[in-house]
Amino acid sequence: MLLKSKKGYFPALIALILSLLGLVFIYSASNYSANLQYGDAFFFVKKQAIALSVGVGFFFVGRILPLSALKKGKWVILALSIALLALVYVPGLGMSSYGATRWISLGFVTFQPSEIAKFGLVIFLAGYFCDHPPVTIKNLIVPLLATGGVCALVITEPNMSITMVIGLSSLVVCYVAGMKKKWFAFLFVLVVLGAVCLIATEPYRIKRLVAFIDPWENPKGEGYQLIQSFYAIASGGLFGKGLFCSRQKLLFLPFSESDFIFSVIAEETGLLGCMVVMVLFFLYIMTGIRTSIKSKGRYELLLSAGLTAVVGWQVVINLAVVTGTIPPTGVPLPFVSAGGSSLLSFLFVTGILSGLSARTSESGNA
Numbered sequence: 331m332l333l334k335s336k337k338g339y340f341p342a343l344i345a346l347i348l349s350l351l352g353l354v355f356i357y358s359a360s361n362y363s364a365n366l367q368y369g370d371a372f373f374f375v376k377k378q379a380i381a382l383s384v385g386v387g388f389f390f391v392g393r394i395l396p397l398s399a400l401k402k403g404k405w406v407i408l409a410l411s412i413a414l415l416a417l418v419y420v421p422g423l424g425m426s427s428y429g430a431t432r433w434i435s436l437g438f439v440t441f442q443p444s445e446i447a448k449f450g451l452v453i454f455l456a457g458y459f460c461d462h463p464p465v466t467i468k469n470l471i472v473p474l475l476a477t478g479g480v481c482a483l484v485i486t487e488p489n490m491s492i493t494m495v496i497g498l499s500s501l502v503v504c505y506v507a508g509m510k511k512k513w514f515a516f517l518f519v520l521v522v523l524g525a526v527c528l529i530a531t532e533p534y535r536i537k538r539l540v541a542f543i544d545p546w547e548n549p550k551g552e553g554y555q556l557i558q559s560f561y562a563i564a565s566g567g568l569f570g571k572g573l574f575c576s577r578q579k580l581l582f583l584p585f586s587e588s589d590f591i592f593s594v595i596a597e598e599t600g601l602l603g604c605m606v607v608m609v610l611f612f613l614y615i616m617t618g619i620r621t622s623i624k625s626k627g628r629y630e631l632l633l634s635a636g637l638t639a640v641v642g643w644q645v646v647i648n649l650a651v652v653t654g655t656i657p658p659t660g661v662p663l664p665f666v667s668a669g670g671s672s673l674l675s676f677l678f679v680t681g682i683l684s685g686l687s688a689r690t691s692e693s694g695n696a
Contacts, residue, residue: 338393341683348666357375366581389677392679393682393685400682451476451499470504491647494643566598569599575598619635
């Protein structure tokens with residue numbers, strides 16, 4: 331069975347395939363706009379290729395990293411995650427784009443702290459719940475405060491999509507740790523109500539919600555991006571227009587190389603290509619779930635479940651956005667979308683999951 335990789339390299343293989351596919355479609359989606367803006371059709375591809383090369387090293391670091399170090403360092407990891415999120419508001423460090431302040435610029439490199447924080451919080455929660463069983467109301471106070479603090483910093487950037495990923499992934503860790511179903515349901519309702527409040531308090535989010543309900547009401551404004559995504563997906567048909575033959579990438583579809591790259595994949599490879607990508611993600615997530623189920627230790631169980639949840643929720647939210655299933659909110663497709671900090675963080679986490687998978691195989695559970 332494919333999921334039974336004795337050395338735990340199966341998730342790495344899937345991540346590599348998705349990353350290489352990402353390079354192909356980043357070039358396809360961005361070559362026209364990159365050539366116009368930067369005079370280099372390979373501008374985004376080069377940046378992603380460098381990130382992938384460095385990310386291979388990140389993968390092996392994550393794979394050999396002792397779990398005891400992650401568990402013991404959970405408070406340091408949480409503090410570092412919060413500190414990095416706060417640094418985006420420091421003048422000279424924080425960098426804004428399209429009305430959002432989500433990046434830290436060190437001059438020679440730019441990265442997005444939320445890509446680190448979403449995994450850092452999960453690592454903290456796994457360690458905390460492992461040290462404080464069972465999941466009582468008292469033992470939920472610190473995890474909820476930590477989650478609330480991280481979400482508050484991310485949403486003020488603003489970045490609602492990653493806030494949703496963090497909140498939903500934290501709920502998964504709480505549930506796997508043994509939270510009572512009635513408490514889980516209560517917290518889930520709070521998350522939903524919180525999302526509604528966040529939408530209601532920001533005019534631009536209300537406009538996005540209206541555009542989601544009827545994008546053709548304002549086809550040149552808030553509904554523009556979603557309509558262009560619909561055109562790309564619909565025109566792909568069953569087999570697509572052919573590789574590098576997307577029309578929407580010709581400055582019609584904004585962020586075609588990043589948040590909406592799946593739309594370009596759909597246009598060029600059709601339903602068949604979309605199914606291949608979705609199957610790859612399904613296998614990756616199922617491998618993570620299997621690793622969690624087969625884990626002997628409580629920490630391994632919680633860690634693999636939490637890290638897999640982050641990947642899974644981000645894939646679901648990205649695909650839901652580009653297909654118009656939920657209101658538009660920017661979130662990259664793991665491994666595939668352009669973005670160095672995103673790719674590095676996902677490859678590092680894949681290394682951790684690969685190491686966990688190898689340990690379960692060595693213990694006779696593969």
